[in-house]
Structures are given as C-alpha cells and as structure tokens.
Amino acid sequence: MEARPSTAAGATAQAEPVSVPELLARGRTLCTPPLRAAIARLAPPMDAVAAYHFGWTDRAGNPVAGDGGKAIRPALALLSAEAAGADALAGVPGGVAVELVHNFSLLHDDLMDGDETRRHRATAWTVFGPAQAILVGDALATLGTEVLLDSAHPSGDRPAPATHTDAARAVRLLTVATRKLIDGQAQDLSFEHRDVVTVEECLAMEGNKTGALLAAASAVGAVLAGADDRTADALERYGHHLGLAFQAVDDLLGIWGATEITGKPHWGDLRQRKKSLPVAAALAEGGAASRRLAELLADPKGRGEESEEVLAGRAALIEQAGGRAWTQEEARRQHTTALAALDEVPMADEVRERFVALAEFVVVRER
Amino acid sequence: MEARPSTAAGATAQAEPVSVPELLARGRTLCTPPLRAAIARLAPPMDAVAAYHFGWTDRAGNPVAGDGGKAIRPALALLSAEAAGADALAGVPGGVAVELVHNFSLLHDDLMDGDETRRHRATAWTVFGPAQAILVGDALATLGTEVLLDSAHPSGDRPAPATHTDAARAVRLLTVATRKLIDGQAQDLSFEHRDVVTVEECLAMEGNKTGALLAAASAVGAVLAGADDRTADALERYGHHLGLAFQAVDDLLGIWGATEITGKPHWGDLRQRKKSLPVAAALAEGGAASRRLAELLADPKGRGEESEEVLAGRAALIEQAGGRAWTQEEARRQHTTALAALDEVPMADEVRERFVALAEFVVVRER
Numbered sequence: 191m192e193a194r195p196s197t198a199a200g201a202t203a204q205a206e207p208v209s210v211p212e213l214l215a216r217g218r219t220l221c222t223p224p225l226r227a228a229i230a231r232l233a234p235p236m237d238a239v240a241a242y243h244f245g246w247t248d249r250a251g252n253p254v255a256g257d258g259g260k261a262i263r264p265a266l267a268l269l270s271a272e273a274a275g276a277d278a279l280a281g282v283p284g285g286v287a288v289e290l291v292h293n294f295s296l297l298h299d300d301l302m303d304g305d306e307t308r309r310h311r312a313t314a315w316t317v318f319g320p321a322q323a324i325l326v327g328d329a330l331a332t333l334g335t336e337v338l339l340d341s342a343h344p345s346g347d348r349p350a351p352a353t354h355t356d357a358a359r360a361v362r363l364l365t366v367a368t369r370k371l372i373d374g375q376a377q378d379l380s381f382e383h384r385d386v387v388t389v390e391e392c393l394a395m396e397g398n399k400t401g402a403l404l405a406a407a408s409a410v411g412a413v414l415a416g417a418d419d420r421t422a423d424a425l426e427r428y429g430h431h432l433g434l435a436f437q438a439v440d441d442l443l444g445i446w447g448a449t450e451i452t453g454k455p456h457w458g459d460l461r462q463r464k465k466s467l468p469v470a471a472a473l474a475e476g477g478a479a480s481r482r483l484a485e486l487l488a489d490p491k492g493r494g495e496e497s498e499e500v501l502a503g504r505a506a507l508i509e510q511a512g513g514r515a516w517t518q519e520e521a522r523r524q525h526t527t528a529l530a531a532l533d534e535v536p537m538a539d540e541v542r543e544r545f546v547a548l549a550e551f552v553v554v555r556e557r
Numbered sequence: 558m559e560a561r562p563s564t565a566a567g568a569t570a571q572a573e574p575v576s577v578p579e580l581l582a583r584g585r586t587l588c589t590p591p592l593r594a595a596i597a598r599l600a601p602p603m604d605a606v607a608a609y610h611f612g613w614t615d616r617a618g619n620p621v622a623g624d625g626g627k628a629i630r631p632a633l634a635l636l637s638a639e640a641a642g643a644d645a646l647a648g649v650p651g652g653v654a655v656e657l658v659h660n661f662s663l664l665h666d667d668l669m670d671g672d673e674t675r676r677h678r679a680t681a682w683t684v685f686g687p688a689q690a691i692l693v694g695d696a697l698a699t700l701g702t703e704v705l706l707d708s709a710h711p712s713g714d715r716p717a718p719a720t721h722t723d724a725a726r727a728v729r730l731l732t733v734a735t736r737k738l739i740d741g742q743a744q745d746l747s748f749e750h751r752d753v754v755t756v757e758e759c760l761a762m763e764g765n766k767t768g769a770l771l772a773a774a775s776a777v778g779a780v781l782a783g784a785d786d787r788t789a790d791a792l793e794r795y796g797h798h799l800g801l802a803f804q805a806v807d808d809l810l811g812i813w814g815a816t817e818i819t820g821k822p823h824w825g826d827l828r829q830r831k832k833s834l835p836v837a838a839a840l841a842e843g844g845a846a847s848r849r850l851a852e853l854l855a856d857p858k859g860r861g862e863e864s865e866e867v868l869a870g871r872a873a874l875i876e877q878a879g880g881r882a883w884t885q886e887e888a889r890r891q892h893t894t895a896l897a898a899l900d901e902v903p904m905a906d907e908v909r910e911r912f913v914a915l916a917e918f919v920v921v922r923e924r
Contacts, residue, residue: 233740235747298695302688321669321746324691328665328698329739335702335732339725358706358725365702372696373600379688380602 208547216278217264221285228286228333232326235318239326243297243314259309260555262436262548263288263407269544270425271411273537280351281411283341287364288407290334295371295403297327302379303462307455331368335361341414352414360413363422367406374399385488387465389474393434396467400440401433408432408545424534428545431528436552438521441466442514443557445505451557457501461494463487467520472513479510525553575914583645584631588652595653595700599693602685606693610664610681626676627922629803629915630655630774636911637792638778640904647718648778650708654731655774657701662738662770664694669746670829674822698735702728708781719781727780730789734773741766752855754832756841760801763834767807768800775799775912791901795912798895803919805888808833809881810924812872818924824868828861830854834887839880846877892920 245256264285271281315323342357408429444459612623631652638648682690709724775796811826
C-alpha cells in the first residue's frame, strides 16, 4: 500500500483517530448542566414541559435516562471555539444557546406539522396541550439570547467568558439564523399546499430550515472567542453546507430509514406527501416513473390513508426516477463543499480533523 | 381660586398643556415606517399575515385605514430617549422593537386563549390558521432583536443611531422583558385551572404580562441613547407601575367597559371566568357577596354558557364585594408610584410633563 500523499493530515498521521462519539459526548457533558440551569429559570409548569421535551423526565416528571438527541450542535459550537484558538469551554454558551433555539423550533414545528412522535416519544403538544408547546417554545428562544448575553457577565468569582461586543455579535449570528429557521418553516408549510416543488425551492427551504442553525452552531464559539469576521464567515459556510448534507441524509432516512432506528413513523414522509429532496429530484427527472409519481401525488384520493403497499410502491417509483441516487450524490456534494470552506480558516490540524470527522458522521449516519 | 403650590410644574405654568393624542401620533408616525420595513423582510405569506394583524390590510390583503391600537409603547420609547437628553429619534428602534414584541405576544396569546376578536376584528389565527399565528409571532419576536442590533449599524450614509454596547444593553432589556411576558402568560394560563387566585398572585402575573414590556418601553430609548443604569432603572420602574395601573384599568374595562368602545366582547372576562384584579379583590373581601361569588365561580355548571343576566349579576356581586372600588384605588396607587419613580431621573421639565400626561391618560382611558 502506498503512503498517502503529504497533506495537512499527514502531520498528525500518528495521532489517534478522531472519535465522533467522544466529540458528541463532550458537547453533551459540557452543555447539559448550563442548559438545565437555563431551563430551571422558567416559571412552572414551563420548566416541567421543557424537561419532558428534552427527554430528561417522563410525562409524570420522573427523571429518565434519555439520549437527548444527537447533540451535533453543541459539539460544533465547542469545536468552533477551538477553531479560533480558544479553549472548547469558550463555546459552551454558544452550544447551549443553539440547542435552546433548535428545541424552540422542534416544539413549534411539531405542533404546526401535527407530528405526534419525536425521538420515540409523544411530542410535547400531545402531552401538555398546544398552549404549553407554544409558550415553552417562546421561552426557549428567548433564553437562547439571554444565555449569549450572560456570557459577557462574570459569574461569581469567574470572569466573563466573552466581551460585550463578542456576545452581541453572537446574538446577531443566532438571531439571523433563527429568522431563517422561521422562513424555512414558512416555506415548508407552503409546500403542503402544492403538488410539485422544484429542487431549487427544496434546497432553499432546507438551507433555511436546517442549514442556518448548523451554520450558527459552527461559528458561534469562534465569535464568542473573538474570531474575526472572515473566520466566522468560513465556519458558517462549513455549517451551512453540513446542514444541507445533513438534511439530504435526513430526507433519505425519512423514506428508506429503518423506523426502529430513526424513531420516525414508517413511510411517514411519504404518507404526509412531504416534498423532500428525493421527491423533488424524482419529479424533475421527467421519465416514465417520474410522470407516474407526479400523477399519484396530484391525486387527492386516499391522501394520508395509503396502505403500506401503496407507499412502498411510491418509494420504488422515487428510486426508479433517480430521486434516491440524486439525493445521495447531493449529500456528497454538500459534504465536499463544507470541507472546502474549512480550508479557508487557519486552525490546528487536530481541530480540523474533528470538523472533518463530524461531517463524515453526518453523511453516513443511520438516524 | 388659589394659586397652585410651587412645584416643578410651576416652572412651566406658561407652557402649552401636553397633548397626549399628539404624543401618541408622534410615536406612530415615527415608528410605523421602520415597523413596516421590518415586516417587509418576512418571507411570504408571513408578511401578509403580519400586515393583517397590525390592521394595515384586510384579510384579502387590501390596504385599510386602521387605528393600529393605542401605540402607547412607541410613544414611551421616544420619550425615554428624550429623558436621556437625546432626540426622540434615538428611541425609534426601541419603539419598533417593543411594538414587535408586543404583537408577538398578542398573536400567540390570542391563539392560546382561544380569543376570536381583537380591536374589533377577527384574530389572525381565526383567519390564517394556528400555524401562521405561531410562525408570525415567532418571526416578530426575532425581528425585535434584529431591529435593536441594527441600530448599531450605519444605514446608507446615515451614522448608526446607537453604539454596539448600547444596542446590546437594549437587547438585554427587551429579552428579559420578553421572558417575563412569557412567564406572565404561563401564570395567566395556570389561573384558568383554579377557582381562586389571590390579589398578590394576580399582581405578580400582571406585573409580568403587562408591566415588564411597558417598563422596557419606558427605558429602551434612554438605553439606546447611552443613559446610565440608574436612569434606565428608574424609567423602568415608572413603566412597570404604569403597566400595573394600565392593567388595573384594563381589568375594570374588561367587566364594566362599553364593548362598542373597547372592541372586546360584552362580559367576555366574566364569561371566561378570568381571574382579574376586581375578581381577586372581591374574593379576598370575605363578606356575603364575596362568599356568594366564590360559590358561583367554584360551580362548574353552565361554565361559558351563562346568560347576560347571570353575568350582570356576577358583575354586581364583584362590585358589592368591593372589587371595583379596590381596583380603581389600586390603579391610582400604581399611578402615584409611577410618578414617584420619575422624580429620581433628572430630565427636562417638558419631558417629565409628557410622561406625567401619558400616565394620566392610561388611568382615565375608556378603551
């Protein structure tokens, strides 16, 4: 076997391979205590609703050992601080804030979309009612801003982790991302009333709904640590394309993923006639399978009541029309673009390798 | 007639009396264009839903000449800049941001409370559905933060109206107020499941739900103009107590107001068995009328389906138990406390008189 060509990676050829589970665990370990402290600030019963939503308690309020999701965003926020040459701890308020905003959007989106399960559990609005889901979502979004602003204030005898200016820059980063998130949900909702959505429209929606917050997560730690705008912009681009790769994989899992692993209902995306990337790409292809798929999707008959067999047939049509292969290729393209953005930022090789490993994880995951 | 005792007001005895309608009109005139510009940033159809909610268009999107509410908050934000010795214009981003947050809470609260009319019109969720009301509310709250952060950025050839530090202080002020607003709504919702609420609990809820945002409105312009914390705190206290006076009057109007003036349904608060101040005070009184009222409110029979006569009888019981008089007195107490806070801030007499006139307006209004 030939030696690999000498690249930046060569310099750390003797280092341990990056462990993604450890990176994710680090994000969870460092960000969960301040996240719980932020949630504890909420007036009852919002604290209990939030604890249930985060998977910390069951519906009766008893503590449970949940997995709390993949926690990619906190891991990115910590890495982002390291990319700016700071300690990972400098990214913690960013990781907490991004996680709060992410969960604000889950609470509200589940209600708007009428989704009844998430992470193998009943969604908060089905357990506590729509009003509590709205209210707690509002509270989490607001807490996200508070946590970032607090990072410029000393706590007890510990100095403030960020300057006022950098905290304000981080708030701006998160606020703009939050608005894109909301724009993306508006686009997604509007797709429900249409039979056909173009690939471009789908990518624009997913860039807002998934790309924006991963972009913010990938830059927020660097911003809190005082990185310049050029560094922050490149890290945002990495996160944006990582988000598009993530969502392409999510769209594939939404159709062909194993429901016992994803925790999402079998054929759920197809039953809802969701305009995800594989569907948009299949409809754009224009061949026989594509045209047949378009006919079926335009037919209001049986909407939402299709049998497993009918939905399996629809998945097969999407695959025949090339929707599956195109989306797999798109995930690879976005993955490549994300890695290219990393090259614009000077950072320690070991930090770069962690970003690369996380991107790899996002593209090959099964849930 | 004797001359009035010599006070600060004496020094401007020859000045024109303050015109509250002009103060409110100034707030609307200066804040509406940037408010509309902010709304125009929203992705469709959120911009249309927001325009309907603000009363700028009818449900078909045609422009209408609505009154757009009392606009007390923008007026306060402009005055607040003047209290810090700045031009009223320095408070404009604050007035816009506070109005955005206020309308975020109206959109979400109307949905959570199931209210079908506001300002004589169908509420947004009844026209565009719950999902749009949630989404547009989310967008308005986020825009509020954006507008404040933008105030530290130059626009075209105009210099930035605020420094980065002051913009960040304003964001903190608004964010803390927004969270209190959410806490207040959580408390209000929890009251629905109870037969009795104490006066203290009611005041705490109203302090959060109404006091917090009026406090922010009364200080945000000063903060943007670089006022010190002591000035900002005193102006916040003025606004907080003004808010409690405002809400006491609102609670009175909710029972004894003329529905053709308030735009709220006749006996609406009583039909919903809302635990407002007059009810809490009447229940605390303990006499015969108070005990009879408690019995009626504890009786689940006929809830929400009481006739006009039954509700009129209930209003009479509240009045007999002293709930109306106590709340009128409470409005006066809060009004007095608000004015006392003003004395802690050195400001031009004419600015102080405007604050005093706005407070007077809040206490004597009929809608």
